[in-house]
Amino acid sequence: MSKKSKRRHCPAAQKEITAAECGESRISRYACPADCPHCPFAPANYAQLLAIEEAVDKKAQRWVLDHDADRDTMAREVQRALAASSAHASHALISWWLFFQRDGEGLTRAERWERDGFPGLKNDERALMQAKRQTRVALLEVRRVLDTECTEMVDLFEPGGAPLVVRDRRLAAHAARFAPLLCWCYPLPHFRRLSGSAIVLPEMGSFEPAEIVTELVRHLGGPADAEGMRRWLAEHFVRFDEALAATALARRQDMLAQVDAQACHAVYELNAAFDQCCHALDNGPDVDHDMLSDGEQAEEFTETRVWFDTNPDVTHALPVGGQQSLGRVLLGAKRWRLDAFTAAQMKKLRRLFEARMGGRVSFVSESRRNLARQMALKEPPVDSSLVPPRLLEEPRKLVLTNSRVPQPPPGQTMEDYQAELMAAANREFPDNPIPMFDGRTPREAARDPALRPRLIRLLKARVRATDEQNLRLGRTDDINGLLRELGATEIIFDPPPLRPRPEPDKDRIEDEDSDGEGGFEDDPVLPDVLRLPAGPLTHEEAFARLQSVIEEFDTPEDAMDELDASGATLLDDVDALVGETLSDNEFGFLVLTLIRTWFALVPPGCRTPRFGFDALAGAFDHHLQTLPHKLNHGDPSGMERFVAESRQPALMMLLAIQMLEACNIAPKKMRPRVETLPVMLAVVMAVVDQLDLALRH
Numbered sequence: 001m002s003k004k005s006k007r008r009h010c011p012a013a014q015k016e017i018t019a020a021e022c023g024e025s026r027i028s029r030y031a032c033p034a035d036c037p038h039c040p041f042a043p044a045n046y047a048q049l050l051a052i053e054e055a056v057d058k059k060a061q062r063w064v065l066d067h068d069a070d071r072d073t074m075a076r077e078v079q080r081a082l083a084a085s086s087a088h089a090s091h092a093l094i095s096w097w098l099f100f101q102r103d104g105e106g107l108t109r110a111e112r113w114e115r116d117g118f119p120g121l122k123n124d125e126r127a128l129m130q131a132k133r134q135t136r137v138a139l140l141e142v143r144r145v146l147d148t149e150c151t152e153m154v155d156l157f158e159p160g161g162a163p164l165v166v167r168d169r170r171l172a173a174h175a176a177r178f179a180p181l182l183c184w185c186y187p188l189p190h191f192r193r194l195s196g197s198a199i200v201l202p203e204m205g206s207f208e209p210a211e212i213v214t215e216l217v218r219h220l221g222g223p224a225d226a227e228g229m230r231r232w233l234a235e236h237f238v239r240f241d242e243a244l245a246a247t248a249l250a251r252r253q254d255m256l257a258q259v260d261a262q263a264c265h266a267v268y269e270l271n272a273a274f275d276q277c278c279h280a281l282d283n284g285p286d287v288d289h290d291m292l293s294d295g296e297q298a299e300e301f302t303e304t305r306v307w308f309d310t311n312p313d314v315t316h317a318l319p320v321g322g323q324q325s326l327g328r329v330l331l332g333a334k335r336w337r338l339d340a341f342t343a344a345q346m347k348k349l350r351r352l353f354e355a356r357m358g359g360r361v362s363f364v365s366e367s368r369r370n371l372a373r374q375m376a377l378k379e380p381p382v383d384s385s386l387v388p389p390r391l392l393e394e395p396r397k398l399v400l401t402n403s404r405v406p407q408p409p410p411g412q413t414m415e416d417y418q419a420e421l422m423a424a425a426n427r428e429f430p431d432n433p434i435p436m437f438d439g440r441t442p443r444e445a446a447r448d449p450a451l452r453p454r455l456i457r458l459l460k461a462r463v464r465a466t467d468e469q470n471l472r473l474g475r476t477d478d479i480n481g482l483l484r485e486l487g488a489t490e491i492i493f494d495p496p497p498l499r500p501r502p503e504p505d506k507d508r509i510e511d512e513d514s515d516g517e518g519g520f521e522d523d524p525v526l527p528d529v530l531r532l533p534a535g536p537l538t539h540e541e542a543f544a545r546l547q548s549v550i551e552e553f554d555t556p557e558d559a560m561d562e563l564d565a566s567g568a569t570l571l572d573d574v575d576a577l578v579g580e581t582l583s584d585n586e587f588g589f590l591v592l593t594l595i596r597t598w599f600a601l602v603p604p605g606c607r608t609p610r611f612g613f614d615a616l617a618g619a620f621d622h623h624l625q626t627l628p629h630k631l632n633h634g635d636p637s638g639m640e641r642f643v644a645e646s647r648q649p650a651l652m653m654l655l656a657i658q659m660l661e662a663c664n665i666a667p668k669k670m671r672p673r674v675e676t677l678p679v680m681l682a683v684v685m686a687v688v689d690q691l692d693l694a695l696r697h
Contacts, residue, residue: 011036027127027189034190040124041188046149046167049128053193056125056132063120064097064109084238085612091196092237095184099135100234108133128188135186135195137233139213140166142175145496150191151175156210157226167191173499176467178460178491180209182233182240199241202248203461205394206436206454212391216243219388243386245614250382254395261372261625263675264327264346266338268353268361274333277360278303281329284356286310294664295674296330303331307349325402329353336361341402343368375621378579380614397435415473422469426462426482434458446486459488467496474501542651545600546658552604559595566608570598573613574683577620581679586672590680593659597684600651601691609694619686624678646685647692655684 010017012030026032032039040048068074074097081089098110107115110133118126143163144152151166166185171194183198201209213233218224220243222232233240270277281287282305290306309324326349327340338353340346346366354363430443436454437445445451459482466479476498483492537545553559563570571591582590602609626642646652659680663672672680 008038010038024123026123028123028130032189041127041190043149043167043190049188052124052128056121056128059120059125060098060110060113060129060132061094063113064094067109067113086238086241088197088199088241089238091184092234095135095196096235096237099133100231131188132186132195135184137230137237138183138185139209140164140181140183140185141209142177142179142181144177144493145172145175145499147497148172148499156180156208157230159210165191166194168194174471175496176464176471177493177495178464182213184234199237199244201244204248204251204391205396206457207391207394208457212244213240215388215390216240216247219243220386242383246383246386247388247391249379249614250384250387250392251395253376253379253382254392255397256372256376256379258395258397259372260342260344261370261375262341262343262346263369263371264338264340264343264366265368266346266350266366267364268336268338268357269364270334270336270360271362272360274331277336277357278331280357280360281305281331286352287329290328292330293674294660295677298674299330299332301330301332301337305329305331307352309345309348313344313348322403326352327402335364345402374581375624378577378617378621380617394436415475418469418473419475419477422466423477426479429462429482430486442486446488455486456488456491459483459486460491463491470496471499472501474498536646536648537651539650539654542600542648542654545651546596546654548603549596549599552599556592556595559599560591562604563595563598566602566604568598568608570594570687573616574687576613577617578679578683582672582676585670586676586680589659589663589666589672590683592662593655593680593684594687596658597651597655597687598691601648601688601695609691611690611694615693616686616690619689620682623682623685642681643685647689652685652688655688656681659684 006019007016008019008022009015010022010030012026012032017025022038026036026039027041032042034042035044036042037044039045040052065071065074065078077093078090081093084090099108102108103112110129113119114130114133118129121129139156140153141156142151142153146152146165149167149169149172151168151172152163153166154163155161167188180201181198182201184195185192186195187193201212204212207215214224214229217229217232217240220236220239222236223229286308287305288308290304292301292304296304306328307326309326312324326345327338330337330339338346338349340349346368350363350366354361431441433439433441434445436458437451440448440451442455442458445455463479463483466477469475470477476495478495480492480495483489549559553562560571571594574590574594575587578587578590623642623645626645640653643649643652643656660677663677
């Protein structure tokens with residue numbers, strides 16, 4: 001190589017310099033511009049930065065442990081952090097030690113390392129370490145996704161501050177406008193970088209994200225000023241996360257305590273001929289034929305009707321042809337039964353039914369099973385000492401309604417259909433009364449200075465939900481028209497571009513280069529599970545995996561022994577989840593399906609995927625709420641619509657079929673009760689989805 005080829009033009013120095021001078025001086029002595037082709041901190045050289053960042057993080061962690069007087073104690077603390085249930089523990093501990101904790105001289109470990117000349121680091125690594133010394137906790141809110149690497153955000157700890165550009169591919173791939181992240185962040189010359197994992201703040205009524213953080217920190221004994229909170233959060237990041245989770249759980253339990261969610265049944269005897277009663281029942285446009293489930297046929301009902309609510313007390317947006325329903329009427333030769341999902345619906349349905357039927361029927365009995373209370377009993381206990389009372393104000397009010405909607409027309413995908421549902425809701429939103437606006441509409445709230453801040457908070461949540469649905473469905477639907485209609489121009493930002501559908505755990509955003517704590521128990525002996533295909537398993541692939549489980553184990557007991565030996569807590573978690581809802585016999589049926597589920601996704605002898613009980617419980621509750629509606633309206637495609645929501649639809653359909661067939665062929669005394677089948681299906685779906693998430697993570 002010629003001597004001339006070792007020289008390059010330096011845009012910062014405005015002269016030719018040697019490659020060696022460039023390597024020793026960029027960023028540190030020369031202020032390299034963003035378009036410098038030789039600077040690894042330039043946007044175009046992002047891949048080089050990632051490699052440097054990975055090397056620096058490993059060297060920094062080694063330096064911390066190798067240069068501390070009490071190395072053994074620190075090593076034990078690291079091991080405890082790695083074994084902790086919190087996804088944030090190990091990164092938060094190392095960051096606190098490196099950048100915040102000070103010694104008797106008032107120096108952090110990173111400052112001591114710098115004072116010694118950063119031994120072991122090259123120039124680029126030294127420059128990056130100096131930047132990482134400026135790491136601090138920030139409360140960032142997404143404003144725009146600029147491209148596949150960059151996201152524009154604002155730090156809510158700095159009201160009115162200039163927007164920040166954060167370069168992180170994983171964040172750009174999953175960010176939704178107005179999503180608030182409590183995260184570790186540091187500046188580089190041309191953009192910012194995230195470090196470690198972030199806490200995604202949930203919606204809490206009209207409380208702003210900064211209010212939520214401030215109130216939690218104050219309640220836990222921290223300072224109220226922004227800079228003081230940043231340092232306090234750096235030391236207590238995990239404790240803050242625990243308090244946030246406890247507060248969200250307490251709010252959820254308050255919501256469940258108020259929600260009207262009950263399995264209501266009212267039984268009537270027929271006083272007239274069956275045909276006469278049917279003629280009277282069908283004498284109105286609010287009743288239509290429906291289909292019986294297998295369980296309802298087993299109860300000797302022969303027909304069923306769905307009763308539509310032509311004058312609903314609470315309305316929700318529906319696509320063309322959709323109708324709200326009050327409940328169903330199950331018809332037997334001598335007795336009929338009304339079924340409804342809330343006490344209010346049952347009261348209204350009984351009044352309308354009795355008015356129409358007159359003396360042709362006689363009321364026999366009514367029973368109610370409080371579903372909300374059952375769900376509340378399954379909730380884990382809340383550490384009330386972590387929960388600020390103020391954040392329990394304005395509890396979320398959930399009003400349940402039933403509806404029947406037509407199947408998507410030929411050629412329309414389910415994704416398009418779901419988007420149509422949201423578009424219909426957005427069209428009706430401006431003129432629907434909202435409880436948080438004291439019963440006034442969003443259009444009225446937009447003109448009221450006292451209510452407008454609450455409206456902006458609610459609209460931000462709606463924008464965020466739209467972006468998340470677009471990401472989930474692979475769409476680019478725009479909600480900005482709704483914001484313009486309501487005059488909320490200050491929160492109008494370009495929607496994210498079309499992005500590939502994501503796979504990671506939605507509740508955790510981790511910087512793309514973090515080693516993380518992984519999705520698996522840290523066992524160096526067992527191999528990793530074979531990664532799942534990019535998309536869901538096909539029917540053939542799912543069938544082959546289930547067949548391999550049958551071939552792998554001679555008896556169910558062998559499979560249970562293998563599951564226990566792996567260290568998996570699946571069966572204990574599910575037992576805690578369902579509580580007394582299932583009998584021992586019913587739980588046995590469920591266990592057989594869960595074993596097939598586990599080993600279809602986790603071959604024997606592989607590392608054990610881990611997922612939190614709270615995540616499993618949340619998924620179970622969601623599926624348990626949606627499943628009865630999908631099945632009880634008699635639509636033969638109800639089960640298909642239910643399993644279509646799974647992360648593994650083909651596998652879930654096969655598991656459901658196998659479980660239902662096993663129940664049907666069992667001796668009558670051994671069969672699970674009909675009302676427990678939704679519980680069992682919801683458990684299996686939750687386990688499938690959480691396993692899929694853990695394996696992909």
